Amino acid sequence: MSTPTTTTVDGGRGDATAGHRPSPTFDLLDAWQLNPKVALRPEPFGALLYHFGTRKLSFLKNLVVVDIVASLADHPNAEAALLTAGIDPASRGLYLQALTALAESGMIIRR
Template sequence: MPDSGGRADAAAGNPAADTPTGFDLDAAWELNPKVALRPEPFGALLYHFGTRKLSFLKNLTVVGIVQSLAETPTAEAALAEAGITDAERPLYLQALGALADSGMITRR
C-alpha cells in the first residue's frame, strides 16, 4: 500500500511519516539568515528576502521552537525544551519539515 505521507500516517505511528522529508531532528537548525520573523498576537509572520515568500505561523509554540533553534544543539532538543509530548510530535514535525522545505529554517 503506498504511503500517503499525510498527518494520519504520522498519528498512526508510521516511522516514515515521523520525520518529514528533508528534515533531520538530530541536526542543528536555525532561522534562515535571509528570513525575518515578526511576532504577532496570532503567532508570527516570516518573510524570506531571497524568495520574497511570506509565511504565517499560527501557533505560538511553533514560534518559540523556531526562535530557540539557534540556541539548542538539535531540533530534537528544541522540541524537548518546548515540552512537546509524544502525542503532539507529529504536528510539530510536520511544521518544522514544511519550514525546512520552504527554506525558512536551515541547517547550521
C-alpha cells in the first residue's frame, strides 16, 4: 500500500495530475471550481484536500484560502472570488500563488 504524498499550499508546487493537463498560469479571469474528484475537509488549522484520482493529500493552512477555494464555483471567475473575500491588491500575490499551486496539482480546475 502506498502512502499519499503531502503538499503544503503556501508557495510549493505540486505535480501535474495524471490525465489532467496542468495549468501553466492561473488566470484570475477564468471560471474555476474545486475538482469534482477532490474532497475538502475543514480542519481547525485550515483544511485537508484529498484527490480521489491521484490519492494526493494537500493541506491548506490559511482559512481565507479555504473560503476562496470553497466559493470558486459560486463566482463567475477567480477575480470575483478574491474580491468577495476582501483580498486587496497588495495581498493578492500570496493568494494567486496558492491558487496557482492548487490548479497545477489538479485540486481546482477550470469550469
